[in-house]
Amino acid sequence: MLEVKGIDVFYGDVQVIWDVSFRVEEAEVVTIIGANGAGKSTILKTISGLLRPSRGEIFFNGEAIHRLPPYSLIDLGLVHVPEARRLFVEMTVEENLEMGALRGEAKRQRERSKEMVFELFPRLKERRRQIAGTLSGGEQQMLAIGRALMSRPKMMMFDEPSLGLAPILVAEIFNIIERINQEGTTVLLVEQNVKMALSVANRAYVLENGRVVLEGPAQQLIDNEHVKTAYLGV
Amino acid sequence: MDPVKVEVFLQTLIAGILLGGLYALIGLGMTLIMGVMRIINLAHGELMMVAMYMAYWLFTLLHIDPYLAVFIVAPAMFFFGMAIQRFLINPVLRVEAILPENQVILTVGIGMVLSNLATIMFTSDYRSTPVEYASDAWYLSDLWRSSPIELSFSVPWVVSFLFAVVITALLWYFLTRTDTGKSIRATAQDRDAALLMGVNVERMKLLTFGLGASLVGAAGCLFIPLYYLYPALGGRFTLIAFVITILGGLGSTVGAIIGGVLLGVFESMTATYLGMGWAPVGRFIIFVAALVFLPGGIASVLRRRRLGG
Ligand SMILES: Nc1ncnc2c1ncn2[C@@H]1O[C@H](COP(=O)(O)OP(=O)(O)OP(=O)(O)O)[C@@H](O)[C@H]1O
Ligand SMILES: [Mg+2]
Numbered sequence: 001m002l003e004v005k006g007i008d009v010f011y012g013d014v015q016v017i018w019d020v021s022f023r024v025e026e027a028e029v030v031t032i033i034g035a036n037g038a039g040k041s042t043i044l045k046t047i048s049g050l051l052r053p054s055r056g057e058i059f060f061n062g063e064a065i066h067r068l069p070p071y072s073l074i075d076l077g078l079v080h081v082p083e084a085r086r087l088f089v090e091m092t093v094e095e096n097l098e099m100g101a102l103r104g105e106a107k108r109q110r111e112r113s114k115e116m117v118f119e120l121f122p123r124l125k126e127r128r129r130q131i132a133g134t135l136s137g138g139e140q141q142m143l144a145i146g147r148a149l150m151s152r153p154k155m156m157m158f159d160e161p162s163l164g165l166a167p168i169l170v171a172e173i174f175n176i177i178e179r180i181n182q183e184g185t186t187v188l189l190v191e192q193n194v195k196m197a198l199s200v201a202n203r204a205y206v207l208e209n210g211r212v213v214l215e216g217p218a219q220q221l222i223d224n225e226h227v228k229t230a231y232l233g234v
Numbered sequence: 235m236d237p238v239k240v241e242v243f244l245q246t247l248i249a250g251i252l253l254g255g256l257y258a259l260i261g262l263g264m265t266l267i268m269g270v271m272r273i274i275n276l277a278h279g280e281l282m283m284v285a286m287y288m289a290y291w292l293f294t295l296l297h298i299d300p301y302l303a304v305f306i307v308a309p310a311m312f313f314f315g316m317a318i319q320r321f322l323i324n325p326v327l328r329v330e331a332i333l334p335e336n337q338v339i340l341t342v343g344i345g346m347v348l349s350n351l352a353t354i355m356f357t358s359d360y361r362s363t364p365v366e367y368a369s370d371a372w373y374l375s376d377l378w379r380s381s382p383i384e385l386s387f388s389v390p391w392v393v394s395f396l397f398a399v400v401i402t403a404l405l406w407y408f409l410t411r412t413d414t415g416k417s418i419r420a421t422a423q424d425r426d427a428a429l430l431m432g433v434n435v436e437r438m439k440l441l442t443f444g445l446g447a448s449l450v451g452a453a454g455c456l457f458i459p460l461y462y463l464y465p466a467l468g469g470r471f472t473l474i475a476f477v478i479t480i481l482g483g484l485g486s487t488v489g490a491i492i493g494g495v496l497l498g499v500f501e502s503m504t505a506t507y508l509g510m511g512w513a514p515v516g517r518f519i520i521f522v523a524a525l526v527f528l529p530g531g532i533a534s535v536l537r538r539r540r541l542g543g
Contacts, residue, residue: 050426074432086427088420099420099431102413147431 001026001155001186002047002078007056007066009039009046009210016042017210019056024155029177029187031197031218033231034207040190041083043207044157047188048080049073060155075103077154081161083190085144089133093124096132096143100150109152117146120176138169145176155186162193174200194231198222206231241383246506247499252391254498255398259453260471261478261490262405263446269422269485270442273323273337277345279471281447284348285311285454286463287356293363293458300363301393304455308448315447316440318344323443324436345468352465360462365390368459394456401452402491405445409487418442422485450475477517481524483533492532496520 002024009017016039024030034040045051047058049070058066060078073079079100088096097117101110118125121142127135132143141161148156158177162170174196181187181200191197198204198218206214206227214226221227260282267275275281288307292298298306326340370389374381409415420428421438429435450471461467478497482489497520504516524531 048430050429069434070429071432071434074430080430082427082430086424086430088423088427090423091416091419095416098413099416099428099433102417103432107413151432 001028001061002188003059004043004047005057005059007043007046007053007058009042009051009053011042015210017046017053020207020210020212021056022205022212022215024186024188026186027181027184028203029181029189029201031189031191031201031204032207033191033194033197033204035230036192038207039210040207041159042210044080044082044159044188044190047078047157074106074151074153077152078157079148079151079153079155080157081144081148081159083159084163085140087132087135087140087143087147089131091132092129093132093135093143094128096147097124097150100147101152106151110150113150113152117149120149120179121146137164138166138172141165141169141173142176145173145180149180153185155188156180157188157190159190160192161189162191162196170196194227198227237383241385242506244383245385246502248385248387249391250499250502251495252388252395252498253502254495255395255402256453256456256494257474257478257498258491258494259398259401259456260450260475261482261494262402262487263449263453264475265479265482265485265487265490266418266422266442266449267446268479270418271319271323271327271439273327273341274476274479275443275446276338276341276472276476277318277348277468278446278450278475279473280345280348280468281311281315282450282454282457282471283352283463283465283468284314285451286458286467287352288451289455289458290361290363290463293365299365300455300458301397304397304452307455308452311451311454312444312448314451316444318447319440319443324439345472349465349468356465358465360464362462363458365459390459394460397456398453401449405449406487414441418445474517477521477524481520481528481531483531483536486531486533486536488536489531489533 004020004022006019006021007017008015008019020043032040032043042051046053049068053066057064060076063076065073088099097114098110101107101113106113123139124142124146127139132140135143161173161177165173170193177187177189178200189197189201198221201218203216204218204221205212214221214224264275264278267273285307288310289300289303292303292306293300322344323337323340327337367389372387372389374385409419417428417433418438418441420431420433421435425435474497478490478493481497482493497517500516500520501513504512
């Protein structure tokens with residue numbers, strides 16, 4: 001469904017992604033794990049078109065997307081839940097959700113999608129008129145996920161959805177991600193919480209200093225010696 | 235209390251509010267542009283001057299009343315603003331990092347070119363539109379026979395104010411109730427998140443500059459029955475818009491409305507109680523006071539109250 005082929009990405013003169021390739025098949029959960037600054041967010045931003053690869057190609061359902069303007073990807077069914085939520089903090093919960101369904105079919109389905117999101121996150125329904133910036137961290141993450149769901153995506157990319165959340169909320173967010181996947185949405189998940197990420201993923205890629213150093217089925221990587229010592233702390 | 239003093243005070247307050255409504259319109263345009271594009275449009279007052287010349291010539295040549303001219307000039311300024319954004323500001327914004335202030339310098343330059351062009355084309359003569367109702371007024375005693383005090387309401391000032399209120403209400407509706415309006419607000423709040431949600435941010439910038447120009451253009455039509463027009467008048471209004479933007483909080487529309495009215499009332503009070511020449515001083519004091527005592531502007535106060543902190 002998503003295929004990244006040999007991308008290099010720079011910030012100015014500084015190269016942070018080196019010849020990275022990976023793919024995500026339909027209905028899979030794939031995770032990219034790596035330490036702080038490994039380049040995980042950079043990869044997602046590049047797929048979303050916020051950054052341009054200086055080399056390499058990116059395909060979504062067979063279509064080259066690395067030259068498309070960033071706002072057009074949501075039309076193809078690819079949506080990105082960014083790191084640190086990035087809500088529209090001065091808008092209400094409901095307005096934030098509406099911003100996820102601005103175009104095409106998603107716009108026509110807006111009211112139904114809203115009901116669906118409220119079913120998934122009853123907390124958001126209670127707080128639909130609240131200003132997003134005043135939500136708790138967990139609620140904000142739910143809203144960020146809900147906003148992305150409003151676009152009726154075929155594939156969702158999550159950038160550290162567990163960041164800054166209490167353990168019980170982390171479990172809840174991962175549950176939601178699994179549920180979204182079971183209902184047919186493909187998932188690309190970027191995480192520092194390696195244990196949780198590997199437990200929900202089918203396959204995983206390990207990113208170090210902007211390079212893919214390991215890949216394989218998630219179960220296999222849990223038992224990998226390098227992963228164990230470097231990421232699982234055992 | 236001395237009824238004459240009360241009359242003077244109320245009359246001054248009314249004049250300030252009427253002026254403030256028009257100021258709000260000017261400030262709204264600048265604050266929208268500031269919020270979405272992160273640039274201070276220092277050609278804002280000059281855009282108003284251009285709109286005033288349009289209204290002036292529509293009146294002088296075609297006998298179109300300035301209040302009708304709003305419906306021609308505001309759309310024309312919308313396209314003029316978009317053209318400036320598209321062909322002048324955008325190309326400069328794209329050349330990043332050479333000089334971080336280059337867009338500010340650019341807008342100053344645009345303002346200078348506009349006022350010099352106006353001087354070349356129309357000379358620096360003072361002009362006005364002698365509308366028939368220019369010195370008409372409504373009186374409180376006409377409405378309320380036994381009123382203990384007398385107040386007058388200048389017809390053009392009241393009509394201009396009402397226009398400003400209606401335009402502000404329409405803008406508010408647009409920004410809070412339509413998808414395009416919400417997309418503009420979203421772009422101001424988080425550009426990248428807006429892109430990820432499918433907002434064509436470049437288009438929103440274009441629209442916003444057009445909208446800001448058309449708001450200040452409408453203000454120009456509303457001012458021309460009230461003020462003399464000359465090519466250099468823009469600078470004063472750029473400064474006024476800037477003060478309102480700072481006072482209101484950068485990018486805050488509610489802040490700009492409150493800030494505009496406050497500034498209008500403050501200027502009117504200083505003019506009455508200290509003398510006409512003091513209005514610019516009052517403006518400057520408000521500006522410095524806002525910077526020192528209210529760094530985030532009125533918007534920060536509103537936000538604090540809403541958060542209950
Ligand atoms: N805007 C930027 N300009 C310059 N360098 C940047 C920028 N953003 C990120 N970097 C650098 O690129 C590298 C990769 O950053 P990235 O944000 O992709 O890491 P990450 O894996 O997402 O880290 P984290 O887990 O902390 O979110 C880092 O060295 C970072 O300092
Ligand atoms: Mg990151």
